[in-house]
Amino acid sequence: MPKVVLATRNAHKVPEISRILAGAGVPVDLVAVTEFPGVDDVEETGLTFAENALLKARAVAAATGLPALADDSGLAIDALGGMPGVFSARWAGVHGDDGANLRLVLAQLTSVPDDHRQAAFVCVAALALPDGTAWTEEGRVDGVVVRAPRGTNGFGYDPIFVPDGSALTTAELSPDEKDAISHRGRAFRAIAPHLAALPGA
């Protein structure tokens, strides 16, 4: 099993992504970047999910000398020109205030008619090697933004997003149901073949 660093400070992502990759037939020894104390955070200055995922994966691969995985994801709303997009976690101006972000999106969309509320959860996964070689893969779930939050599972914009073909918001789906259609799952399943081709895999 190749040792791969996951470029995230978010501890719950390590088991989630390990599970996704194992499910894709590519088990890896995934370690969080937090286990490398000298490695600092990279500022996410990119204007696309791919730019930010690459920034993080390349910086961590260079700093650790190991292959590195990273992702960037968010909600892209058609009526908002694809926003909040890369700004999803800090849409209301402060990083990580899920409630404020969600309320702001609903307020901005107040006048947007029901038939123009299409959106997608998008995730780009990046794999980078210490020499700078890198790959990206995108996963997405299409759906619509509803007018009021429903459900208590998940996080972020889950309570206001209804995937196409579902009557429930992603916050009303069970974790297993959500995983099955997840944009993150799709992106990391798509990156798995690149991992499988690494030396030692």
Added chain:
Amino acid sequence: MPKVVLATRNAHKVPEISRILAGAGVPVDLVAVTEFPGVDDVEETGLTFAENALLKARAVAAATGLPALADDSGLAIDALGGMPGVFSARWAGVHGDDGANLRLVLAQLTSVPDDHRQAAFVCVAALALPDGTAWTEEGRVDGVVVRAPRGTNGFGYDPIFVPDGSALTTAELSPDEKDAISHRGRAFRAIAPHLAALPGA
């Protein structure tokens, strides 16, 4: 001089747009829609400036039986996918809170590097006749969004927008200097020939 209704509740726009049209050699007898008490506001449900300007002009022309002018305008920021765009006046969630809108845009752009802060003030002017015939014309001023407000003239996003070729924000320009490059001036000067072709002009 043809009598034309201006579809706005904003009283200061009547002399401004009368002046622009007279300067373009097309004097019109411009009256505010507020002088027609039975005519209600139209909800701006459009997703583009042109859609909203047309919605307003067509509704007022139909309700008054006179040619009607309307405009919709806003700040389109490249890094925000063209937003706040049609949502410029209510970006922070409440209509017309200029300070909150401006602070939110600055917070959203915090991590966006100086060489990726391009934006444009855009205005679309619409002229509609009672029979539904309509024209639209766009005016724009390109520039960049700076990191802190400067200047006290103007309103809205003027304190954070520096037009290309200027060192000053549009809130640091005099009203005359701003008018000379204004997106609204450009849009209404472009609509003037359509007014000049009206019966009675």
